[in-house]
Amino acid sequence: MTITVETRIRVQDFISAEMRYLDDRDWDNWLSLFAEGVEFWVPAWDSEYVTTTDPQSEMSLMFYSNRSGLEDRVFRIRTGLSSASTPLPRTCHIVSNIQITEVPEGYGVTANWVSHAFRNGETTTFYGTYHYRLLEEGSGFRIGAKKIIVMNDLIPTVIDIYNL
Numbered sequence: 001m002t003i004t005v006e007t008r009i010r011v012q013d014f015i016s017a018e019m020r021y022l023d024d025r026d027w028d029n030w031l032s033l034f035a036e037g038v039e040f041w042v043p044a045w046d047s048e049y050v051t052t053t054d055p056q057s058e059m060s061l062m063f064y065s066n067r068s069g070l071e072d073r074v075f076r077i078r079t080g081l082s083s084a085s086t087p088l089p090r091t092c093h094i095v096s097n098i099q100i101t102e103v104p105e106g107y108g109v110t111a112n113w114v115s116h117a118f119r120n121g122e123t124t125t126f127y128g129t130y131h132y133r134l135l136e137e138g139s140g141f142r143i144g145a146k147k148i149i150v151m152n153d154l155i156p157t158v159i160d161i162y163n164l
Contacts, residue, residue: 019093035142089119
């Protein structure tokens with residue numbers, strides 16, 4: 001089955017909205033994009049070209065097995081309980097090369113991304129690839145899974161949900 005132009009636009013708008021919510025620190029709307037059982041995973045590099053494959057038994061840069069983990073992270077950011085996130089950086093996310101495939105209950109989406117963050121007089125750039133599983137929900141989508149590959153060789157500062 002062919003992905004329609006309408007579906008492409010809906011998916012691109014959804015991903016763009018997620019980036020806007022992150023850049024605007026609109027945490028409630030950002031969290032609302034995720035399904036309850038979402039798996040949010042940032043694997044570590046196992047070798048020069050291979051990332052870890054199991055977040056339960058191998059090293060990850062970040063892993064939340066459901067939305068409550070993301071909600072807890074946002075709570076810590078909002079309340080200042082995360083000293084690593086104080087002050088929050090200004091961020092700008094750019095997403096391109098969005099590719100969509102059909103998967104059960106929705107779509108698989110792969111996209112390239114770059115994020116720039118300014119904090120304490122320094123600018124940091126992270127870049128990589130997103131792998132989404134978007135679930136159809138009513139007339140919209142929810143993120144059922146999000147795997148973020150960070151391509152940076154060195155992580156020069158704190159890496160958190162707002163950097164990715």
